[in-house]
Amino acid sequence: MAHVISNECVGCGSCAPFCPVGAISQAQTGYYEVDSETCVDCGSCEKACPVEAISSDKK
Amino acid sequence: MAALKLAEAGHHATVIEQKNNMDILNRACSAQFIMDDNYEADVLRVKDEGGVKKLIFTKYGLEVPYTGKLVPLYNKYYHSPKNHTIRFTRNNGKEPFSYKFDKQHFLKSLYDTCVQKGVEFMMGTLVMGGKDLGDKVEVIVKHGKEKTTLTCKKLLIAEGCNAVVSGKFGLNKDRPCTMQAYCLKYLMEGITGVENNSWNLFYGSVYHSKTAPIIGPSLEGDGIFEVTITGTPDLMPKQIFKDFTTLSPMAPHFKNAKILKKQGCSVKSFMPMKIPYKGNVLAIGDSAAMVEVETQGGFLCGAKAAQAVIDELNGKPGFEEYTKWWQKSFEFNGEDYLAVARGYMLAFVYTDDELDYLFALCEGQVLHGTYSQYITPKLIWDCIRLNTEKIKTERPEIFAKMQKMGLV
Numbered sequence: 204m205a206h207v208i209s210n211e212c213v214g215c216g217s218c219a220p221f222c223p224v225g226a227i228s229q230a231q232t233g234y235y236e237v238d239s240e241t242c243v244d245c246g247s248c249e250k251a252c253p254v255e256a257i258s259s260d261k262k
Numbered sequence: 263m264a265a266l267k268l269a270e271a272g273h274h275a276t277v278i279e280q281k282n283n284m285d286i287l288n289r290a291c292s293a294q295f296i297m298d299d300n301y302e303a304d305v306l307r308v309k310d311e312g313g314v315k316k317l318i319f320t321k322y323g324l325e326v327p328y329t330g331k332l333v334p335l336y337n338k339y340y341h342s343p344k345n346h347t348i349r350f351t352r353n354n355g356k357e358p359f360s361y362k363f364d365k366q367h368f369l370k371s372l373y374d375t376c377v378q379k380g381v382e383f384m385m386g387t388l389v390m391g392g393k394d395l396g397d398k399v400e401v402i403v404k405h406g407k408e409k410t411t412l413t414c415k416k417l418l419i420a421e422g423c424n425a426v427v428s429g430k431f432g433l434n435k436d437r438p439c440t441m442q443a444y445c446l447k448y449l450m451e452g453i454t455g456v457e458n459n460s461w462n463l464f465y466g467s468v469y470h471s472k473t474a475p476i477i478g479p480s481l482e483g484d485g486i487f488e489v490t491i492t493g494t495p496d497l498m499p500k501q502i503f504k505d506f507t508t509l510s511p512m513a514p515h516f517k518n519a520k521i522l523k524k525q526g527c528s529v530k531s532f533m534p535m536k537i538p539y540k541g542n543v544l545a546i547g548d549s550a551a552m553v554e555v556e557t558q559g560g561f562l563c564g565a566k567a568a569q570a571v572i573d574e575l576n577g578k579p580g581f582e583e584y585t586k587w588w589q590k591s592f593e594f595n596g597e598d599y600l601a602v603a604r605g606y607m608l609a610f611v612y613t614d615d616e617l618d619y620l621f622a623l624c625e626g627q628v629l630h631g632t633y634s635q636y637i638t639p640k641l642i643w644d645c646i647r648l649n650t651e652k653i654k655t656e657r658p659e660i661f662a663k664m665q666k667m668g669l670v
Contacts, residue, residue, distance in 0.1 A: 213288050213446075213524050213525055213526045214286065214288035215288050215289045215290065215525060215526040215527050215528075216280055216281060216288070216289060217289070217424070217526070217527050217528040219280055219388060220280065220388065220389075220421065220424060220426040220427070221424075221426060222388075225388045225390050225404035225409075228386060228388075228406070229280070229281055229282045229386060230282075231282065233282075233286040233288065238407070241407070250442075250495070251424075251528045252444075252526075252528065253290075253444035253445060253446055253493075253498075253499060253526035253527060253528045254446065254499075254500060254524070254526050255498060255500065
């Protein structure tokens with residue numbers, strides 16, 4: 204199960220550098236998205252998000 | 263800035279950038295040029311000559327054109343729970359102590375200049391790791407699903423205070439992380455009771471935040487403000503904002519307020535790097551700092567780092583010379599910085615009633631308008647300590663705290 208970024212995302216990019224597998228990137232909209240195939244569900248991104256926009260797909 | 267200076271000197275520079283483009287900037291930042299003399303390594307002046315604006319770093323001799331908006335800040339106010347207010351200003355409110363600027367516009371114009379000068383940009387790219395091999399540095403990058411290994415002679419890390427890449431290159435050893443903070447910045451209209459062109463901090467538990475919420479100007483004109491909230495993992499900024507605007511003494515001023523835009527960031531506060539380089543890798547700006555060098559400090563770090571790289575490529579100890587400059591130029595690198603910061607703390611130490619009492623002692627005084635997080639508390643406590651005997655008599659419990667904090 205991957206982590207997902209909700210539409211609460213403000214596009215600050217704080218999450219992307221913390222992903223150990225580089226699964227998070229900025230979309231053309233300016234907001235960020237998780238590549239579900241690459242995501243290893245470690246949760247590092249969730250802890251980095253200031254708006255609590257990231258959660259595990261399980262939640 | 264480093265890439266620009268390297269390109270101007272005829273060197274090939276590649277910038278690895280996480281964002282897809284420089285057209286959108288959503289990371290929260292107060293984005294101010296600070297006019298304190300010798301703040302963050304230089305004496306910065308803003309010149310506007312017939313509509314052409316320039317930042318002038320008067321000590322280093324660097325001039326940076328700027329074509330965006332500038333909003334002067336004339337007064338800084340610290341508010342206690344019952345709104346006793348300490349005022350900081352210059353020349354009785356006639357001289358700005360800082361200017362708010364358009365950071366996205368500034369970055370974009372610098373980017374455009376860099377592109378013109380031949381700097382290579384790898385946009386939408388993350389640094390996954392790397393190794394300093396002695397004669398070169400390998401950097402593993404990821405763009406989309408594709409990983410590539412680049413090589414370079416020297417690597418400059420300018421990723422900001424979260425220092426993730428710094429950690430990957432071993433520069434965060436012996437560098438404790440003291441705090442994880444989360445900031446949200448709300449652009450709002452309809453807030454009442456706030457002076458235009460002022461910077462306002464709110465101290466006390468009545469404001470529902472461990473770190474003082476801030477209301478300051480925006481670039482969108484009078485009456486439109488930025489509200490900055492800083493939270494921690496156990497008290498996130500979204501909740502603080504809700505309570506600050508609906509439950510605190512400021513709530514009536516938000517009755518008809520509307521959010522226009524939201525930005526955010528997460529910030530790790532590391533102790534500063536005393537020696538910000540290892541071999542061929544140099545961390546500059548916030549990557550090596552205790553939170554922040556501010557934008558103007560970042561420019562200087564970039565310009566200085568470019569010179570350091572050039573010197574290194576010519577067989578001189580450029581990184582060593584950069585380190586000497588780094589150590590003496592930023593206040594957080596001072597030996598007594600932490601001790602001063604702890605001793606002068608207002609939050610966490612004094613109750614709301616005590617803050618009201620202490621702030622009331624300074625009310626009516628005009629303290630020097632400074633942005634410095636090191637000098638501001640000194641000014642406040644110098645003012646409070648003019649009343650030490652009064653405090654000892656009237657509020658012995660506050661006096662006891664001051665003694666414990668080394669203030670008397």
